[in-house]
Amino acid sequence: MTASSATFDSVELIVWSGTGNTRHVAERFADAARARGAEARVTAAGTATEKRTAARRLVGLLAPTHGFTAPWPIIKAALTVPDVRGVEAFVLVTRGGTRFGGRNLAGFQGTAAYLPAALLALRGARIRGVGAVDMPLNWTVVVPAAAPEAVAAIVDRGDAQVDTFAGRLLDGETVFGGLVPLAVGLLILPISLGYMLIARLLLAKMFFADERCTSCRTCEKNCPQHAVRLSGGGLRPYWNYRCQNCMRCMSNCPTDAIQGGQAWMLFYLWLLSLPIGAFAASALLGALGVSTGPAVPLMALLLRYAWIVISIWVAYSLLWLGLSVPGLRVLLSRSTLTRGYRRYRGPESRG
Ligand SMILES: Cc1cc2nc3c(=O)[nH]c(=O)nc-3n(C[C@H](O)[C@H](O)[C@H](O)COP(=O)(O)O)c2cc1C
Numbered sequence: 001m002t003a004s005s006a007t008f009d010s011v012e013l014i015v016w017s018g019t020g021n022t023r024h025v026a027e028r029f030a031d032a033a034r035a036r037g038a039e040a041r042v043t044a045a046g047t048a049t050e051k052r053t054a055a056r057r058l059v060g061l062l063a064p065t066h067g068f069t070a071p072w073p074i075i076k077a078a079l080t081v082p083d084v085r086g087v088e089a090f091v092l093v094t095r096g097g098t099r100f101g102g103r104n105l106a107g108f109q110g111t112a113a114y115l116p117a118a119l120l121a122l123r124g125a126r127i128r129g130v131g132a133v134d135m136p137l138n139w140t141v142v143v144p145a146a147a148p149e150a151v152a153a154i155v156d157r158g159d160a161q162v163d164t165f166a167g168r169l170l171d172g173e174t175v176f177g178g179l180v181p182l183a184v185g186l187l188i189l190p191i192s193l194g195y196m197l198i199a200r201l202l203l204a205k206m207f208f209a210d211e212r213c214t215s216c217r218t219c220e221k222n223c224p225q226h227a228v229r230l231s232g233g234g235l236r237p238y239w240n241y242r243c244q245n246c247m248r249c250m251s252n253c254p255t256d257a258i259q260g261g262q263a264w265m266l267f268y269l270w271l272l273s274l275p276i277g278a279f280a281a282s283a284l285l286g287a288l289g290v291s292t293g294p295a296v297p298l299m300a301l302l303l304r305y306a307w308i309v310i311s312i313w314v315a316y317s318l319l320w321l322g323l324s325v326p327g328l329r330v331l332l333s334r335s336t337l338t339r340g341y342r343r344y345r346g347p348e349s350r351g
Contacts, residue, residue, distance in 0.1 A: 006036045008033065008056050009054040010041075010057045011030065011170075012060070014043050016063045016071065016224065018138060018246025018247050019246070022093075022094045024347040025158065029166045032163065032166035033058075056088070057088065059088070059089045060089065061090075062091075063093055063116070064094045064246070065095040065110070065132070066195070068110030068191065068195070075115065079119055084124060085125070086124060089127055090129035090130065090175075091116050092129070092132070092133065092162075093113045094107075094132070094133050094135040095133070096134075096139065097157070098150075099150040104134065104153065107132075109185070110182070110192060130175070131175060131178065132181070134154060134161065136155065139247065140250050140343055141245065145341070151344075201312060202312060203245045203260075204240070205268070206261050207239040207243070207260060208319070208323055209259070210258075210329065210330075211326070211333060214257075218249075219252065220237060223249060225244055227241075227242035228243070232324060233324065241309070251343055260336060260337075261319070261335070261336055262336060263336070271312070276307070277308070285303070
Protein backbone atom coordinates (compact mmCIF):
# COMPACT_ATOMS: atom_id res chain seq x y z
CA MET A 1 0.00 0.00 0.00
CA THR A 2 1.39 3.43 -0.89
CA ALA A 3 1.43 6.52 1.30
CA SER A 4 -1.44 8.10 -0.58
CA SER A 5 -3.73 5.08 -0.17
CA ALA A 6 -3.04 4.56 3.55
CA THR A 7 -6.20 4.15 5.66
CA PHE A 8 -4.68 6.32 8.41
CA ASP A 9 -2.28 9.27 8.12
CA SER A 10 -1.20 9.17 11.74
CA VAL A 11 -1.07 6.30 14.25
CA GLU A 12 -0.48 7.23 17.91
CA LEU A 13 0.26 4.34 20.24
CA ILE A 14 0.06 5.02 23.97
CA VAL A 15 1.67 2.21 25.91
CA TRP A 16 2.12 1.17 29.52
CA SER A 17 4.50 -1.75 29.90
CA GLY A 18 6.29 -3.44 32.80
CA THR A 19 8.86 -5.82 31.38
CA GLY A 20 8.73 -4.71 27.74
CA ASN A 21 6.25 -7.18 26.21
CA THR A 22 3.65 -4.55 25.46
CA ARG A 23 6.28 -2.06 24.33
CA HIS A 24 7.54 -4.70 21.87
CA VAL A 25 3.98 -5.21 20.58
CA ALA A 26 3.51 -1.43 20.19
CA GLU A 27 6.77 -1.07 18.23
CA ARG A 28 5.73 -3.91 15.94
CA PHE A 29 2.34 -2.30 15.37
CA ALA A 30 4.09 1.00 14.60
CA ASP A 31 6.31 -0.74 12.03
CA ALA A 32 3.22 -2.20 10.34
CA ALA A 33 1.67 1.29 10.20
CA ARG A 34 4.84 2.84 8.72
CA ALA A 35 4.99 0.06 6.13
CA ARG A 36 1.54 1.28 5.03
CA GLY A 37 2.68 4.87 4.73
CA ALA A 38 1.31 6.22 8.02
CA GLU A 39 3.28 8.30 10.46
CA ALA A 40 3.49 6.24 13.68
CA ARG A 41 4.61 7.17 17.17
CA VAL A 42 4.88 5.16 20.39
CA THR A 43 4.47 7.18 23.61
CA ALA A 44 4.58 6.01 27.22
CA ALA A 45 1.23 6.43 29.03
CA GLY A 46 1.32 9.46 31.28
CA THR A 47 3.68 11.51 29.10
CA ALA A 48 2.33 14.53 27.24
CA THR A 49 1.29 13.92 23.64
CA GLU A 50 1.54 16.57 20.94
CA LYS A 51 -1.66 17.95 19.47
CA ARG A 52 -2.33 16.17 16.17
CA THR A 53 -4.06 17.59 13.14
CA ALA A 54 -3.82 14.65 10.73
CA ALA A 55 -6.93 14.08 8.62
CA ARG A 56 -7.28 10.47 9.63
CA ARG A 57 -5.86 9.53 13.04
CA LEU A 58 -5.83 6.18 14.78
CA VAL A 59 -5.14 6.19 18.52
CA GLY A 60 -4.21 2.94 20.25
CA LEU A 61 -3.95 2.12 23.94
CA LEU A 62 -1.73 -0.84 24.78
CA ALA A 63 -1.16 -2.48 28.17
CA PRO A 64 -0.57 -5.82 29.85
CA THR A 65 -3.36 -7.74 31.61
CA HIS A 66 -3.21 -7.63 35.41
CA GLY A 67 -5.69 -9.63 37.51
CA PHE A 68 -7.88 -10.42 34.46
CA THR A 69 -8.42 -6.73 33.85
CA ALA A 70 -6.62 -3.50 32.89
CA PRO A 71 -3.98 -2.03 35.22
CA TRP A 72 -4.74 1.41 36.73
CA PRO A 73 -2.27 3.41 34.55
CA ILE A 74 -4.05 2.44 31.34
CA ILE A 75 -7.47 3.10 32.86
CA LYS A 76 -6.14 6.55 33.72
CA ALA A 77 -4.82 6.96 30.17
CA ALA A 78 -8.23 6.01 28.74
CA LEU A 79 -9.79 8.71 30.91
CA THR A 80 -7.25 11.43 30.20
CA VAL A 81 -5.69 11.01 26.75
CA PRO A 82 -6.57 14.30 24.99
CA ASP A 83 -8.51 14.96 21.77
CA VAL A 84 -10.24 11.60 21.40
CA ARG A 85 -13.76 12.79 20.54
CA GLY A 86 -14.64 11.48 17.08
CA VAL A 87 -11.21 9.87 16.70
CA GLU A 88 -10.81 6.26 15.62
CA ALA A 89 -9.26 4.19 18.40
CA PHE A 90 -8.35 0.67 19.44
CA VAL A 91 -7.16 -1.19 22.53
CA LEU A 92 -4.66 -4.04 22.38
CA VAL A 93 -3.58 -5.89 25.52
CA THR A 94 -0.91 -8.48 26.10
CA ARG A 95 -1.59 -11.48 28.29
CA GLY A 96 0.61 -14.14 29.86
CA GLY A 97 1.19 -16.95 27.41
CA THR A 98 2.98 -20.11 28.50
CA ARG A 99 4.38 -23.19 26.83
CA PHE A 100 3.60 -26.71 27.97
CA GLY A 101 4.45 -30.01 26.28
CA GLY A 102 5.68 -28.16 23.18
CA ARG A 103 2.39 -26.27 22.80
CA ASN A 104 1.65 -22.59 23.33
CA LEU A 105 -1.06 -21.92 25.89
CA ALA A 106 -2.99 -18.64 25.77
CA GLY A 107 -3.29 -16.25 28.71
CA PHE A 108 -6.63 -14.85 29.82
CA GLN A 109 -7.41 -11.15 29.48
CA GLY A 110 -10.96 -11.05 30.91
CA THR A 111 -12.08 -7.38 30.87
CA ALA A 112 -8.55 -5.96 30.30
CA ALA A 113 -9.16 -4.73 26.76
CA TYR A 114 -12.87 -3.86 26.80
CA LEU A 115 -12.72 -1.78 29.98
CA PRO A 116 -10.41 0.94 28.52
CA ALA A 117 -12.23 0.60 25.18
CA ALA A 118 -15.55 1.34 26.92
CA LEU A 119 -14.04 4.38 28.66
CA LEU A 120 -12.69 5.71 25.35
CA ALA A 121 -16.09 5.13 23.73
CA LEU A 122 -17.79 7.06 26.56
CA ARG A 123 -15.44 9.95 25.80
CA GLY A 124 -16.60 9.95 22.18
CA ALA A 125 -13.90 7.86 20.47
CA ARG A 126 -14.97 5.56 17.67
CA ILE A 127 -13.65 2.12 18.62
CA ARG A 128 -12.29 0.25 15.60
CA GLY A 129 -10.65 -2.69 17.31
CA VAL A 130 -10.11 -4.60 20.53
CA GLY A 131 -7.63 -7.44 20.76
CA ALA A 132 -5.18 -9.48 22.82
CA VAL A 133 -1.74 -10.88 22.11
CA ASP A 134 -0.03 -13.73 23.96
CA MET A 135 3.39 -12.77 25.21
CA PRO A 136 5.46 -14.60 27.84
CA LEU A 137 4.03 -14.62 31.37
CA ASN A 138 6.18 -12.18 33.35
CA TRP A 139 4.75 -12.56 36.87
CA THR A 140 8.04 -13.76 38.39
CA VAL A 141 7.05 -12.96 41.94
CA VAL A 142 4.58 -15.84 41.55
CA VAL A 143 6.08 -18.23 38.97
CA PRO A 144 9.60 -18.51 37.51
CA ALA A 145 10.09 -17.20 33.97
CA ALA A 146 9.98 -19.70 31.12
CA ALA A 147 13.23 -20.99 29.61
CA PRO A 148 14.70 -18.78 26.84
CA GLU A 149 13.64 -21.19 24.04
CA ALA A 150 10.05 -21.20 25.32
CA VAL A 151 10.11 -17.39 25.59
CA ALA A 152 11.34 -17.17 21.98
CA ALA A 153 8.56 -19.49 20.76
CA ILE A 154 5.88 -17.51 22.63
CA VAL A 155 7.19 -14.18 21.28
CA ASP A 156 7.20 -15.55 17.71
CA ARG A 157 3.54 -16.52 18.05
CA GLY A 158 2.74 -13.17 19.66
CA ASP A 159 4.43 -11.37 16.76
CA ALA A 160 2.22 -13.25 14.31
CA GLN A 161 -0.87 -12.25 16.33
CA VAL A 162 0.18 -8.58 16.26
CA ASP A 163 0.78 -8.71 12.50
CA THR A 164 -2.71 -10.14 11.91
CA PHE A 165 -4.45 -7.64 14.20
CA ALA A 166 -2.48 -4.64 12.92
CA GLY A 167 -2.85 -5.70 9.27
CA ARG A 168 -6.63 -5.99 9.48
CA LEU A 169 -7.08 -2.76 11.44
CA LEU A 170 -4.70 -0.72 9.31
CA ASP A 171 -6.32 -2.00 6.13
CA GLY A 172 -9.64 -0.58 7.29
CA GLU A 173 -11.40 -3.50 8.96
CA THR A 174 -12.99 -3.36 12.39
CA VAL A 175 -11.69 -6.11 14.66
CA PHE A 176 -13.50 -7.06 17.87
CA GLY A 177 -11.84 -10.11 19.41
CA GLY A 178 -12.05 -11.68 22.85
CA LEU A 179 -15.83 -11.65 23.42
CA VAL A 180 -15.80 -14.96 25.32
CA PRO A 181 -12.98 -13.78 27.65
CA LEU A 182 -14.99 -10.56 28.11
CA ALA A 183 -18.12 -12.52 29.17
CA VAL A 184 -16.10 -14.65 31.62
CA GLY A 185 -14.20 -11.53 32.76
CA LEU A 186 -17.50 -9.86 33.63
CA LEU A 187 -18.56 -12.91 35.63
CA ILE A 188 -15.32 -12.84 37.63
CA LEU A 189 -15.29 -9.05 37.94
CA PRO A 190 -15.38 -9.28 41.77
CA ILE A 191 -12.03 -11.13 41.59
CA SER A 192 -10.58 -8.40 39.35
CA LEU A 193 -11.88 -5.69 41.69
CA GLY A 194 -10.37 -7.56 44.65
CA TYR A 195 -7.08 -7.63 42.77
CA MET A 196 -7.18 -3.92 41.86
CA LEU A 197 -8.22 -2.65 45.28
CA ILE A 198 -6.60 -5.07 47.74
CA ALA A 199 -4.34 -7.80 46.31
CA ARG A 200 -2.30 -5.25 44.34
CA LEU A 201 -1.45 -3.40 47.56
CA LEU A 202 -0.48 -6.57 49.41
CA LEU A 203 1.67 -7.71 46.48
CA ALA A 204 3.43 -4.34 46.34
CA LYS A 205 4.39 -4.84 49.96
CA MET A 206 5.99 -8.23 49.28
CA PHE A 207 9.04 -6.75 47.58
CA PHE A 208 12.38 -6.31 49.25
CA ALA A 209 16.06 -6.42 48.29
CA ASP A 210 18.25 -9.13 49.77
CA GLU A 211 21.88 -8.93 50.84
CA ARG A 212 23.08 -8.90 47.20
CA CYS A 213 21.64 -5.40 46.66
CA THR A 214 24.40 -2.92 45.74
CA SER A 215 22.16 0.19 46.03
CA CYS A 216 22.75 0.82 42.29
CA ARG A 217 19.29 2.47 42.00
CA THR A 218 18.37 0.61 38.78
CA CYS A 219 14.97 -0.28 40.32
CA GLU A 220 14.37 3.30 41.48
CA LYS A 221 15.37 4.91 38.16
CA ASN A 222 13.37 2.56 35.93
CA CYS A 223 10.13 2.14 37.85
CA PRO A 224 7.33 3.39 35.53
CA GLN A 225 5.26 4.41 38.59
CA HIS A 226 8.06 6.03 40.64
CA ALA A 227 7.06 3.56 43.34
CA VAL A 228 10.57 2.56 44.49
CA ARG A 229 12.73 4.78 46.68
CA LEU A 230 16.11 3.96 48.16
CA SER A 231 16.25 5.01 51.79
CA GLY A 232 17.53 4.11 55.24
CA GLY A 233 21.15 3.88 56.39
CA GLY A 234 21.96 1.03 53.99
CA LEU A 235 20.12 2.71 51.09
CA ARG A 236 17.68 -0.12 50.51
CA PRO A 237 14.73 0.01 48.07
CA TYR A 238 11.30 0.57 49.62
CA TRP A 239 8.12 -0.04 47.59
CA ASN A 240 5.18 2.30 48.11
CA TYR A 241 1.52 1.79 47.17
CA ARG A 242 2.01 3.31 43.71
CA CYS A 243 3.59 -0.03 42.74
CA GLN A 244 1.56 -1.92 40.12
CA ASN A 245 3.57 -5.17 40.40
CA CYS A 246 4.70 -4.72 36.82
CA MET A 247 7.89 -6.75 37.51
CA ARG A 248 10.25 -4.28 35.87
CA CYS A 249 12.35 -3.96 39.05
CA MET A 250 12.68 -7.72 39.46
CA SER A 251 13.50 -8.21 35.78
CA ASN A 252 16.09 -5.43 35.57
CA CYS A 253 17.96 -5.93 38.85
CA PRO A 254 21.57 -6.65 37.82
CA THR A 255 22.23 -8.85 40.87
CA ASP A 256 18.78 -10.54 41.07
CA ALA A 257 18.55 -9.14 44.58
CA ILE A 258 14.84 -8.28 44.48
CA GLN A 259 12.64 -10.88 46.11
CA GLY A 260 8.96 -11.35 46.83
CA GLY A 261 8.43 -12.47 50.42
CA GLN A 262 5.77 -15.19 50.30
CA ALA A 263 6.12 -15.55 54.09
CA TRP A 264 5.37 -11.82 54.36
CA MET A 265 2.17 -12.38 52.41
CA LEU A 266 1.10 -15.14 54.82
CA PHE A 267 1.77 -12.76 57.69
CA TYR A 268 -0.37 -10.04 56.03
CA LEU A 269 -3.22 -12.51 55.47
CA TRP A 270 -3.06 -13.55 59.13
CA LEU A 271 -3.03 -9.89 60.17
CA LEU A 272 -6.09 -9.15 58.04
CA SER A 273 -7.91 -12.19 59.40
CA LEU A 274 -7.84 -10.70 62.92
CA PRO A 275 -11.21 -9.24 63.90
CA ILE A 276 -9.52 -5.94 64.88
CA GLY A 277 -10.59 -4.20 61.64
CA ALA A 278 -14.29 -4.98 62.13
CA PHE A 279 -14.04 -4.22 65.85
CA ALA A 280 -12.28 -0.88 65.27
CA ALA A 281 -14.83 0.04 62.58
CA SER A 282 -17.85 -0.58 64.84
CA ALA A 283 -16.12 1.09 67.82
CA LEU A 284 -15.36 4.19 65.72
CA LEU A 285 -18.88 4.34 64.31
CA GLY A 286 -20.24 3.93 67.85
CA ALA A 287 -17.99 6.72 69.15
CA LEU A 288 -19.25 8.97 66.35
CA GLY A 289 -22.80 8.14 67.43
CA VAL A 290 -23.60 6.40 64.09
CA SER A 291 -24.97 2.97 64.85
CA THR A 292 -28.01 2.71 62.61
CA GLY A 293 -29.06 3.96 59.17
CA PRO A 294 -28.50 3.03 55.54
CA ALA A 295 -24.98 4.58 55.33
CA VAL A 296 -23.56 2.39 58.12
CA PRO A 297 -22.58 -0.67 56.01
CA LEU A 298 -20.77 1.59 53.51
CA MET A 299 -18.94 3.45 56.27
CA ALA A 300 -17.99 0.16 57.95
CA LEU A 301 -16.64 -1.08 54.59
CA LEU A 302 -14.57 2.08 54.09
CA LEU A 303 -13.17 1.81 57.62
CA ARG A 304 -12.27 -1.86 57.01
CA TYR A 305 -10.50 -0.79 53.82
CA ALA A 306 -8.61 1.92 55.70
CA TRP A 307 -7.58 -0.74 58.23
CA ILE A 308 -6.18 -2.95 55.41
CA VAL A 309 -4.21 -0.07 53.86
CA ILE A 310 -2.80 1.23 57.15
CA SER A 311 -2.05 -2.11 58.86
CA ILE A 312 -0.22 -3.53 55.82
CA TRP A 313 1.76 -0.32 55.48
CA VAL A 314 2.82 -0.49 59.15
CA ALA A 315 3.63 -4.22 58.92
CA TYR A 316 5.74 -3.69 55.77
CA SER A 317 7.60 -0.77 57.30
CA LEU A 318 8.50 -2.93 60.33
CA LEU A 319 9.62 -5.86 58.16
CA TRP A 320 11.61 -3.46 56.01
CA LEU A 321 13.33 -2.05 59.12
CA GLY A 322 14.14 -5.65 60.12
CA LEU A 323 16.16 -5.95 56.91
CA SER A 324 18.81 -3.67 58.40
CA VAL A 325 19.69 -6.49 60.83
CA PRO A 326 22.18 -8.54 58.75
CA GLY A 327 21.23 -12.00 60.08
CA LEU A 328 17.53 -11.26 59.70
CA ARG A 329 18.02 -10.02 56.15
CA VAL A 330 19.68 -13.30 55.13
CA LEU A 331 16.94 -15.28 56.89
CA LEU A 332 14.19 -13.28 55.18
CA SER A 333 15.75 -13.67 51.75
CA ARG A 334 16.41 -17.41 52.24
CA SER A 335 12.74 -17.88 53.17
CA THR A 336 11.52 -16.74 49.74
CA LEU A 337 10.79 -18.95 46.75
CA THR A 338 11.76 -16.19 44.32
CA ARG A 339 15.43 -16.49 45.24
CA GLY A 340 15.53 -19.64 43.09
CA TYR A 341 13.26 -18.31 40.31
CA ARG A 342 14.54 -17.51 36.81
CA ARG A 343 13.92 -13.80 36.08
CA TYR A 344 11.99 -12.68 33.03
CA ARG A 345 14.23 -10.47 30.86
CA GLY A 346 11.72 -9.23 28.27
CA PRO A 347 11.43 -9.92 24.55
CA GLU A 348 14.34 -7.70 23.44
CA SER A 349 17.00 -9.43 25.55
CA ARG A 350 15.90 -13.02 25.14
CA GLY A 351 18.37 -15.79 24.35
C1 LIG B 1 0.64 -8.56 38.47
C2 LIG B 1 0.43 -9.34 37.21
C3 LIG B 1 -0.83 -9.85 36.91
C4 LIG B 1 -1.05 -10.56 35.71
N1 LIG B 1 -2.30 -11.02 35.45
C5 LIG B 1 -2.53 -11.68 34.28
C6 LIG B 1 -3.83 -12.16 33.95
O1 LIG B 1 -4.80 -11.95 34.69
N2 LIG B 1 -3.99 -12.82 32.79
C7 LIG B 1 -2.95 -13.06 31.91
O2 LIG B 1 -3.15 -13.68 30.88
N3 LIG B 1 -1.70 -12.58 32.19
C8 LIG B 1 -1.48 -11.91 33.34
N4 LIG B 1 -0.21 -11.43 33.62
C9 LIG B 1 0.86 -11.58 32.60
C10 LIG B 1 1.09 -10.30 31.80
O3 LIG B 1 -0.12 -9.69 31.41
C11 LIG B 1 1.91 -10.58 30.55
O4 LIG B 1 3.07 -11.30 30.82
C12 LIG B 1 2.23 -9.29 29.80
O5 LIG B 1 2.65 -9.59 28.49
C13 LIG B 1 3.30 -8.44 30.48
O6 LIG B 1 3.50 -7.28 29.68
P1 LIG B 1 4.58 -6.15 29.99
O7 LIG B 1 5.94 -6.79 29.85
O8 LIG B 1 4.35 -5.13 28.94
O9 LIG B 1 4.31 -5.63 31.35
C14 LIG B 1 0.03 -10.75 34.81
C15 LIG B 1 1.29 -10.26 35.11
C16 LIG B 1 1.50 -9.56 36.30
C17 LIG B 1 2.87 -9.02 36.60
